[in-house]
Amino acid sequence: MPLEIERKYLVINDNWKDSVVRQVAIKQGYLATTPKVGIRVRLAGEEANLNIKSKTVGLSRSEYEYPILLEDAREMLENLVAGAVIDKVRYKVRCGDHLWDLDVFHGANRGLLVAEVELTSEEETFQMPDWAGEEVSTDTRYYNASLVNHPFCDW
Secondary structure (H helix, E strand, O other): OOEEEEEEEEEOOOHHHHHEEEEEEEEEEEEEEOOOEEEEEEEEOOEEEEEEEEOOEOOEEEEEEEEOOHHHHHHHHHHOOOOOOEEEEEEEEEEOOEEEEEEEEOHHHOOOEEEEEEOOOOOOOOOOOOOEEEEOOOOHHHOHHHHOOOOHHHO
């Protein structure tokens, strides 16, 4: 079973910009969310995926990801998603031995910057970047599945 282990932090300054490796525009929406699972479609540049994630337990959750046709993803985002579509730019940012995902949100979540680092275990150590502030790994308000129905602009 594929397992995702990640820690998530608010971004507190622009110091990350000098360490960007690449970036991609992302649009994603949720086809279904329950207390047990979320099913998401994501369009990232010229790649599209269907993603299924279990409820987070601690810092870990099951994650399955499958490539789909670009046109199918566009149609799903247009016609099938429940709630709003998340619009963001994801930057891959190097810090120490890890490549972080740093999301700069647009639309109703404009102003929100969140970075996450994927780990091989919940106990793995990593270098904390100076641009990472408060940890929000367990704060469900920062989950993309929550932001579609309760966007940052409404907090």
